Structure formats: C-alpha cells, structure tokens
Amino acid sequence: MRRDVAHVFFRTRLVMAMLLCGLPAFLWAQETVIKGKVTDANSGDPIPFANLIFPGTSTGATTDFDGNYEIRTTHPGDTLVVSYIGYLSRRKAVVKGKTQTIHFQIREDAQNLQEVVVLSGENPAFAIMRNVVKNKSRNDKRRLVAYEYDTYTKVEIDVDNLTDKFRKRKVVQKITQVLDSIERIAGEDGKPILPILITESVSKVYYRDKPTLRYEHILNSKVNGLGVEDGSTITQLVGSSFQEYNFYQNWVNIVTKDFVSPLADGWRLYYDFDLVDSLYVDGQFCYRLDFTPRSPQDLAFTGSIWITKEGYALKQIDAAVGKQANLNFVEKIKIQQELEPAEDGAWLPVKNRVLIDVGEMTSNSAGMLAKFYTSNKNFVINKPHDVSFYQLPITMAEDVRMHEAEVFWDSIRHEPLSATEKNVYKMIDTLQAIPVVRTYTDLIKIFINGYYKVGKVDIGPYISIFSYNNIEGVRLQPGFRTNIAFSDKWVFGAQLGYGFGDQRVKYTVSAQNIMSRRRWTTLTLSARSDLGRVGIDAEAAADNYLLLASQRFGYFRRGYYTNEVRADFKRELFKGFTQRMAFRYFTFEPTYDFAYYDQPDDIATSTVSQDFQSAEVTVETRYARDEMFLQSDNDRISLGTTRWPIITLRYTRGFKGLANSDFDYDKLRLSLFKRIRFGPLGEAFVDVMGEYIFTPLPYPLLGLHLGNQTPLYSAITYNLMNYGEFISDRYVTLRYRHYFEGFLLNRVPLLRKLKWRLLGTANVIYGGLSEANRALLAPNTPTGEPTLPVGYFGNEPYVELGYGVENIFRFLRIDFVHRVTYLDRPDVHNFGVLFSFQFQL
Known part of the structure; x- marks a missing residue:
C-alpha cells in the first residue's frame, strides 16, 4: 500500500515538474510580436513620436524618430490603434500569438482645432516653460567653444497632388509607366507622388565661437534629378548648413521667413501651452507639452515638445506651420528634431527631418514636396581650430561626385535607404530617358538661368x-559664354x-x-x-x-x-x-x-x-x-x-592725358547695407551711401539721381522725382524698406484671410552741387540748341515717404508715396499711387 502511494506521489511530482518546465515555452508560444512603421499618407515620410495602443489596455508603444515601432506582449487585444496630434486615428486587426508586420499610413485631420480648456490656478505648463527659458543658456549648443561632427544629409523633391485633371495633360500622359509605378509604391492608403530629385551627401561640419564661424566640408555627394548635370550647386544647397534649425533661438529662419520659436524668451506672447503627458524617452524622464499659436496667421508653429525633467532641456520637437499662416504657396512646413546631451551638458541635434509642402499655383498644375533629412554623429566638443581653418563656409572634396556606386553608399550612409527610396532612384532614371521630359527640363533651365x-x-x-x-529701333543681340x-x-x-x-x-x-x-x-x-x-x-x-x-x-x-x-x-x-x-x-x-x-x-x-x-x-x-x-x-x-552689415569703401582717380583722357578727378564713396530683424514687427533693409567728388566735372560724371515718371514702383529709383531733376557732386542717401509681414492685418478679422501685408518706405537725399560744377553747364550746344535742364538741391533734403500693401492676390503690390520737400517746382507731384508685381513666399 505504501508502495502504491509512493508511486502515485512520484508520478504526480513528475507531471507537475514537466508542466512547470513546459510553461515558459507555452507562454513564449503565445507571445504576440508586432513590428511596423507609421508614415504620413500624403508625403510618405515617417511619423516619429506617434502612439500605438491596444484599446482598453495599457499595452502599447511609441514610434522612434524614423517612425518604427515594436510591441511584444502576452496580453494583446485584437485591434491596434495609432494616434498622433493633427492626424486621424487608424485601427488595424491583430492576430494573437503571432509575429507580424503592420504598417500604418495616417492622414492629417483637416479639422485640427485644438480645444482650449481654462482651469483655475496657473497652467502647469507655464512653470515648465519658465524653467526652459531659464536654462536655455546652459542647454543651447551655442554655449560651446567649438564642436564638430559627421553628418549625412538626404533630400528628396517630389511632385504631389496628381489630380485627374493633371494626369490628362498630354505631357503627363507620356509618363504613364512611371505613374503606374508610383501608384504601387504609394501603398494602399498612401497618396501618389512623382519624384524629380533625390540627393545624398556625407560631410564634416565644424563650428567655433568667438568669432562665430562655421565650416562644412562635403566629402561625398550623390545627385540624381531631372535636368541635373554637374550638380555642384545642388550639392552645396543640400548640405547640412542649410538644414540646421536651432529652436533655442528666438527666431527660426525657414524659406527666407522668420518664425517665432516655441522656446523664445517671449513665448507667452505668441503661444498657448498644454501639459499632456510625462514619459521616458531614451532613458530621460520628459514632459510632453503641446503648443498652438495665439494667432493662427502669425509665422508660428503648432506641435509638441518633449522637455527633460532634469535640466529642462529640449529632447524632441515636432513643429508644423499650416496653411493658415501668412505664407504664399506653402501649404505646410514640418520640422522634427531629436537631440542628445554633449559631454558638458549642452544638447546637440542628432536627427532632423524637414518637410515643405508647396501648393498648386493653378488648378491645372500639381504641387511640390521638398523633404530633408539629416543625421549627425561622432561629435567632438570644445576643440576649436584656427580661425583660418574656417575661411570658406562650404567646400567640396575634389572627388565629391566620383563614388556613386550603391555598394559604396551602403557603407557610408548612417541609415540604409528604404525600399521606396531605392525605387525613387529607378523612377528618376526612367523619367530622364523620356524625350518630352528632357525637352521640358531644358526649357525650365533656360527660364531660370537665362x-x-x-x-x-x-x-x-x-x-x-x-x-x-x-x-535704335528694333535691336537684336545674340550672345554666348563658356561654361x-x-x-x-x-x-x-x-x-x-x-x-x-x-x-x-x-x-x-x-x-x-x-x-x-x-x-x-x-x-x-x-x-x-x-x-x-x-x-x-x-x-x-x-x-x-x-x-x-x-x-x-x-x-x-x-x-x-x-x-x-x-x-x-x-x-x-x-x-x-x-x-x-x-x-x-x-x-x-x-x-x-x-x-x-x-x-x-x-x-x-x-x-x-x-x-x-x-x-x-x-x-x-x-x-x-x-x-x-x-x-x-x-x-x-x-x-x-x-547679422552683420555689408560695408564698401571706394576711391576713384581720373587721370587727364592717359589714353587722351580729358579730366583729372577724385571720387570717394562709402556705403552700408544692413538687414534688421524686428521680431513681431517684421524686418527692414537699410541702405546708406555717401559720395564726395572733389573736382569739377561735366554732370554725366557726377551723381545723377534716378527719377521715375512711370506708374510702376521701383526700389532703385526715387519714385516721385522727375528724370534729371537732381544732380550732385556731394550727397548722402538713405533708403529704408520695412516689411511688417502680417503685423496688424493678421488681427483684423475681415482682412486676415486675405493675407495682405503692410510695408513702409523712405527715400532721403541730402546733397549739393558746387558753383564750379554749375559753371560747367553750357546753356547751348554747338548747334545752338538748348540743353536739357539740370536741377540741384537747395538747403533741405529731398524726402519721399511711402506706405503700402503687398501680397494682394499673392502677386500685386500697391505703394502710396508722398513727396515731402521741393513741392514748389513745376510739373512735380506730391502724391502718387504706384504698382508693382513680385513673387515671394
């Protein structure tokens, strides 16, 4: 009996041991593994920092900077949801207990209006932002004596918004093969785009402070695009020097415009903030703050920032400018950036992604996407070179374009190309071989280059x-130059x-x-x-x-x-x-x-x-x-x-008798040109010039101030001055142009949708004509005919002041100009309305 009991006990223990030993394998077999990528359905770009979660659980993940995610769980749901600010959520089914790949393509939310909630007490985001500003000087990379790093840059330019009307154009129909390819590449939810340029470059970037100098040496470059032959200019333009954005500065310059940073010292004047989450990002505990501009028409961003709890440094940012902003042709600008701390505490950007979406200029045309990506690594801190080392801002290695083999580029890229990007190279090669495409690219180059x-x-x-x-009547003049x-x-x-x-x-x-x-x-x-x-x-x-x-x-x-x-x-x-x-x-x-x-x-x-x-x-x-x-x-x-002005000093000496020259003379000219940024008040351009001519000369050799008697406004003339009205042998001129961007008009409800912009101008000359030069003017020619009248200044300056509105129908500018002095002269106008046309963002 005891033997039977012992036998049963032994068998029970054995079964339990076997069950316990097999339990981990059983559990492992039931683990659900999901990998994938989240991308923008319109541009195809990755979406970093997006949230993925099984509804009703706390199980999920966040995409990395390249839009990738991975989830491992033994308690999955049957549905995975992706969400991100400014985008519509997407759901996809999940097979439990399997390893699977699930990609998401999500679309922007056209009704992206963020709710504003007013609570009692201070907004908790404000305390965080005050600490961010307080610690800017410690976290900003500009505090470093010097730094250098290796950078990889990738740029892609595509044609988007390929409407049916656009596809039916005869030229477009001849590239049907390529259009069929991009339909397949776009994916089930993606929006087709037609690539026209893709470039890659690898550089070494150097920076030093006191004096502030920057130097980029482009080591390797690969350029493939329609109409691109030499590619040297594009190689420099797509280098990292033009893709750098520092949000610790008060103003961030993009496409020639200054946008106020969400980390600006005066952030409360421009932005509303909301503390929405706290989480670990790459081992750093961070606060996530969402921000929106107080005035949607301002040149400001909407997005999210991740601020470290320790040191209040910017860890990540996702900032966008929408079509509400006072910009022409640009539908959207999006900047995403990831930063890492340097050895002494300053934070340096390790990855940047920029997207600029240019809208259609007409209903029959398509839009354009410009996508920029940079990756930085191998930082060296506080080891400055001699000032002479930074002599040129950008240089290229002699063999910069010599290595374009794919095997070579696979070895130097910071990250491999995606399957879509590899297909972009193939599609551009196909486009370049189509005769009609070559013809149109040649015509565009002629228009741009002349x-x-x-x-x-x-x-x-x-x-x-x-x-x-x-x-001359009809004049014909062909010409050429070598290249x-x-x-x-x-x-x-x-x-x-x-x-x-x-x-x-x-x-x-x-x-x-x-x-x-x-x-x-x-x-x-x-x-x-x-x-x-x-x-x-x-x-x-x-x-x-x-x-x-x-x-x-x-x-x-x-x-x-x-x-x-x-x-x-x-x-x-x-x-x-x-x-x-x-x-x-x-x-x-x-x-x-x-x-x-x-x-x-x-x-x-x-x-x-x-x-x-x-x-x-x-x-x-x-x-x-x-x-x-x-x-x-x-x-x-x-x-x-x-930041600095352009100063030019010129001395001219005329030699009588040299090559039968008729005059000895001396001229001295000094000029200064400066762009001044006024933050919310826009920007101004100041041009000051003075000249003194020491010797009496016929007036064509003096300072003849250029008038304008047409209804067209010109920046290089005095617009209410008659032709030849003033001539000087000594003078000082001031030209001032102030562009207020959307200041004031952005805040007028009925006007802000028009995106008009105010401007102001001032032209001033103070000069004179000596008695010796006046005596040179003969009243009659050798034929006895009277000469054209010549005018000169009295004891007061010539002044004309103007104001106007630009960006009317995106191209038209109207200036209202008042002539303030010399109003008693015959045939002059003290007020004028002038027109001009301009193309600007």
Missing part, C-alpha cells in the same frame, strides 16, 4: 536678345548687337581668369561698344540682366554711345574681406542736347563741347563678415549676410 547649354558653351542671355527703343565643361579657370563671353534704327553695331567681349577658388580671386578683361543711359550704373547692374534688358526699351532720355575697356582684379584676402582694383577707359557721345564749357573760368573765350573721354582707376574695399556664398560652376553667388 542661357541654353550647348556642350561647352551657353547661348544667351535670352532676355537681351530683342529690344526696341526710339534711338565649366570648357574650363574651370577661364570664362569667355561675347554679345553682338545691331540696331536697325541707328544702323550701328554694338558688341561686348570679355575674358575672366579664376585664379583661386579658395580665396576667390578673379581677373576680368572686357571691351564693349554700346548705347547707354545717363544715371544707369552698368557696372552695378552687370549681373542684373533683367534691369539691363528693361532699360533698352521705350523712350531713351539722356542716351549716349560709348566705347569702353575695363580691367578688374578682385581677391578675398580673408573671410568677408574683399579687395578690388579696376581700370576703366570710356568715351561719351551723347544722343541728346548736352554741352559743357571747356574753360568755365573764362566763358567768353571757352569752347563748348559735347563729347569727352575718361580714364580712371578704382580701389575698393568690401567687408561682409558673415556673408554666405555658393560656388556654381564658374560663378560665385552671394546669399547675403545674417
């Missing part, structure tokens, strides 16, 4: 090929024109040697024979083909023929400091009644002359401390300055 590329030569500029005026395919050291150009009215040949020839690209150094030789206008500075407008072409139309007032020879040497001695020396010889043969006395001291015996010739040498110093440049083939393009 030239048509034919091998090693560019034909153009097309805008100056045809003109018509009262002196970088011909040489990266030499640029040759020529234009040949003929006027059928005056039956005279005009020409321009030039040769430029690029002696150094690191310290930009050029030597340019040119000669021309042409028709000009007194008061139009052909040198200052040399790169403004539109201005030079437009001044060849219509009625020529004070026109003259000239033969000119120039030699121009320019070198950047150090960052921002450029020295220039130039020689110029030119003749003046007027087409109007002009005369001056050769001997003004003895008018009785003096002869009256019309023509003259002059030879002069110019020495110029220009300083623009933080000016940014791009090197585009054989050109260098200025992107302007950020």
Whole structure:
C-alpha cells in the first residue's frame, strides 16, 4: 500500500515538474510580436513620436524618430490603434500569438482645432516653460567653444497632388509607366507622388565661437534629378548648413521667413501651452507639452515638445506651420528634431527631418514636396581650430561626385535607404530617358538661368536678345559664354548687337581668369561698344540682366554711345574681406542736347563741347563678415549676410592725358547695407551711401539721381522725382524698406484671410552741387540748341515717404508715396499711387 502511494506521489511530482518546465515555452508560444512603421499618407515620410495602443489596455508603444515601432506582449487585444496630434486615428486587426508586420499610413485631420480648456490656478505648463527659458543658456549648443561632427544629409523633391485633371495633360500622359509605378509604391492608403530629385551627401561640419564661424566640408555627394548635370550647386544647397534649425533661438529662419520659436524668451506672447503627458524617452524622464499659436496667421508653429525633467532641456520637437499662416504657396512646413546631451551638458541635434509642402499655383498644375533629412554623429566638443581653418563656409572634396556606386553608399550612409527610396532612384532614371521630359527640363533651365547649354558653351542671355527703343529701333543681340565643361579657370563671353534704327553695331567681349577658388580671386578683361543711359550704373547692374534688358526699351532720355575697356582684379584676402582694383577707359557721345564749357573760368573765350573721354582707376574695399556664398560652376553667388552689415569703401582717380583722357578727378564713396530683424514687427533693409567728388566735372560724371515718371514702383529709383531733376557732386542717401509681414492685418478679422501685408518706405537725399560744377553747364550746344535742364538741391533734403500693401492676390503690390520737400517746382507731384508685381513666399 505504501508502495502504491509512493508511486502515485512520484508520478504526480513528475507531471507537475514537466508542466512547470513546459510553461515558459507555452507562454513564449503565445507571445504576440508586432513590428511596423507609421508614415504620413500624403508625403510618405515617417511619423516619429506617434502612439500605438491596444484599446482598453495599457499595452502599447511609441514610434522612434524614423517612425518604427515594436510591441511584444502576452496580453494583446485584437485591434491596434495609432494616434498622433493633427492626424486621424487608424485601427488595424491583430492576430494573437503571432509575429507580424503592420504598417500604418495616417492622414492629417483637416479639422485640427485644438480645444482650449481654462482651469483655475496657473497652467502647469507655464512653470515648465519658465524653467526652459531659464536654462536655455546652459542647454543651447551655442554655449560651446567649438564642436564638430559627421553628418549625412538626404533630400528628396517630389511632385504631389496628381489630380485627374493633371494626369490628362498630354505631357503627363507620356509618363504613364512611371505613374503606374508610383501608384504601387504609394501603398494602399498612401497618396501618389512623382519624384524629380533625390540627393545624398556625407560631410564634416565644424563650428567655433568667438568669432562665430562655421565650416562644412562635403566629402561625398550623390545627385540624381531631372535636368541635373554637374550638380555642384545642388550639392552645396543640400548640405547640412542649410538644414540646421536651432529652436533655442528666438527666431527660426525657414524659406527666407522668420518664425517665432516655441522656446523664445517671449513665448507667452505668441503661444498657448498644454501639459499632456510625462514619459521616458531614451532613458530621460520628459514632459510632453503641446503648443498652438495665439494667432493662427502669425509665422508660428503648432506641435509638441518633449522637455527633460532634469535640466529642462529640449529632447524632441515636432513643429508644423499650416496653411493658415501668412505664407504664399506653402501649404505646410514640418520640422522634427531629436537631440542628445554633449559631454558638458549642452544638447546637440542628432536627427532632423524637414518637410515643405508647396501648393498648386493653378488648378491645372500639381504641387511640390521638398523633404530633408539629416543625421549627425561622432561629435567632438570644445576643440576649436584656427580661425583660418574656417575661411570658406562650404567646400567640396575634389572627388565629391566620383563614388556613386550603391555598394559604396551602403557603407557610408548612417541609415540604409528604404525600399521606396531605392525605387525613387529607378523612377528618376526612367523619367530622364523620356524625350518630352528632357525637352521640358531644358526649357525650365533656360527660364531660370537665362542661357541654353550647348556642350561647352551657353547661348544667351535670352532676355537681351530683342529690344526696341526710339534711338535704335528694333535691336537684336545674340550672345554666348563658356561654361565649366570648357574650363574651370577661364570664362569667355561675347554679345553682338545691331540696331536697325541707328544702323550701328554694338558688341561686348570679355575674358575672366579664376585664379583661386579658395580665396576667390578673379581677373576680368572686357571691351564693349554700346548705347547707354545717363544715371544707369552698368557696372552695378552687370549681373542684373533683367534691369539691363528693361532699360533698352521705350523712350531713351539722356542716351549716349560709348566705347569702353575695363580691367578688374578682385581677391578675398580673408573671410568677408574683399579687395578690388579696376581700370576703366570710356568715351561719351551723347544722343541728346548736352554741352559743357571747356574753360568755365573764362566763358567768353571757352569752347563748348559735347563729347569727352575718361580714364580712371578704382580701389575698393568690401567687408561682409558673415556673408554666405555658393560656388556654381564658374560663378560665385552671394546669399547675403545674417547679422552683420555689408560695408564698401571706394576711391576713384581720373587721370587727364592717359589714353587722351580729358579730366583729372577724385571720387570717394562709402556705403552700408544692413538687414534688421524686428521680431513681431517684421524686418527692414537699410541702405546708406555717401559720395564726395572733389573736382569739377561735366554732370554725366557726377551723381545723377534716378527719377521715375512711370506708374510702376521701383526700389532703385526715387519714385516721385522727375528724370534729371537732381544732380550732385556731394550727397548722402538713405533708403529704408520695412516689411511688417502680417503685423496688424493678421488681427483684423475681415482682412486676415486675405493675407495682405503692410510695408513702409523712405527715400532721403541730402546733397549739393558746387558753383564750379554749375559753371560747367553750357546753356547751348554747338548747334545752338538748348540743353536739357539740370536741377540741384537747395538747403533741405529731398524726402519721399511711402506706405503700402503687398501680397494682394499673392502677386500685386500697391505703394502710396508722398513727396515731402521741393513741392514748389513745376510739373512735380506730391502724391502718387504706384504698382508693382513680385513673387515671394
């Protein structure tokens, strides 16, 4: 009996042991594993920080910066829900006990209006925000002495909003094969987009403080896009230098506009905040705060920030600007950023994603998406290089485009390409092979660049090929210039024109040697024979083909023929400091009644002359401390300055007798140009210039202030001044333009939907004309005809003040200008309404 009891007891223990040993395997077999990615249905971009949860449980996950998630649980529901602020929630079925992949494509909520709840006591988000501002100086990366890092940048530009009407256009129908491909790539819930450009680059970025300098060296670049050949300009534009956004600054500059940061010192003036959650993010306990602009039309963001409890640093941000903002053509701007602490406590961005959605300009056109992604790693902190190391803001390795094999890029990318991005490369290759696409991309390049590329030569500029005026009649002028395919050291150009009215040949020839690209150094030789206008500075407008072409139309007032020879040497001695020396010889043969006395001291015996010739040498110093440049083939393009003014000092000496020159003279000119940001009051541009001419000269060699007697507003003229009304040999000018953006009008209920913007202008000249120069003016020409009248200033300045509204129908600008002084002169107007057209965001 005891033996049976013992046997049963043994078997029971054995069964229990077997059950206990098998229980973990049983439980493991019942675990549900779900992996996937959450993306925007419109753009295809990942959505970081989205929440996924089984309804009725606390089981879920949050997507990482690349939109990926993973959930492992033994207690799943049968439905998984994804949600995120500003998006419609989505549900999908789950198979319990299985490993499965579930991707979500979610759409924006068109009725995204956040409820405002007013509670008694202080909003708990306010205390957090006060601590954020208090700790900005400690957490901002700008506090570091220096830092450097490796960065990977990826840019994709796509055509979106492919409506049925757009697809039915004949040109679009010829790319049916590609359109079928993008339908498949978009996925079941995605919105099809047509890729036209994708680029990748790997760079090394360096920053130092005191002085504030930044340098990016682009090591490798891969560019694939419609109409892209050399790709050097795009390589620089898509580098990380143009994809950096620091929300610790009060203002964040995007697409040339300043947006107020949610972390700005004056955050309460612009934003409402709400504390919605607290959670761990990468081991950091964070507060999640949602924010919305107090005025939807302001240039401000909507989104979420994650603030660390320890140190109140920005850990993550998801910020968007919607179509309510006072912007043209832009439907949405979205910036997502993830930051990590450096060794000494400052926080550095490790990943950035930016999306700019450009809307359709017409009902028959499509929109455009620009998507930017950067990844930063291998940070080195507080080890600055010498100042000379940062001489150029952007450089490219000599072999930057030499390695485009996929195997090579797989080894240097920070993250692999997705399957969709790999297909983008294939689709662009397919598009480039379609003849009609090549034709249209060539036409677009001609419109933008003004030239048509034919091998090693560019034909153009097309805008100056045809003109018509009262002196030349119909004028035809073809031209060309060599491009970088011909040489990266030499640029040759020529234009040949003929006027059928005056039956005279005009020409321009030039040769430029690029002696150094690191310290930009050029030597340019040119000669021309042409028709000009007194008061139009052909040198200052040399790169403004539109201005030079437009001044060849219509009625020529004070026109003259000239033969000119120039030699121009320019070198950047150090960052921002450029020295220039130039020689110029030119003749003046007027087409109007002009005369001056050769001997003004003895008018009785003096002869009256019309023509003259002059030879002069110019020495110029220009300083623009933080000016940014791009090197585009054989050109260098200025992107302007950020904080500092552009100061230019010029001295010109004329030599009598040199090449039969008629005059000795000295001129000294100083100018200053500055952009000033006024925060909520918009921005202003200030241009101040003064010149003193020490020697009596015929008035075409003096300062002829350019008037405007047309109904079109011009920023380079005095809009209520008559032609030739004022001439000076000493003067100071001030031009002030203030753009208020949406200030005031954004707060007027009936006007804010129109997105009109106020502006203000002021033009002031204070100058004079010496008695010696007045005595040079002969009242009659050698033929006895009276000369055109010449005016000069009295004891008060010329002043015109204006105000206006821009962005009317997105293109029209109306200026109301008041002339304040010299109102007693004949044929002047003290008030004018002028129009202009402009294209801006």
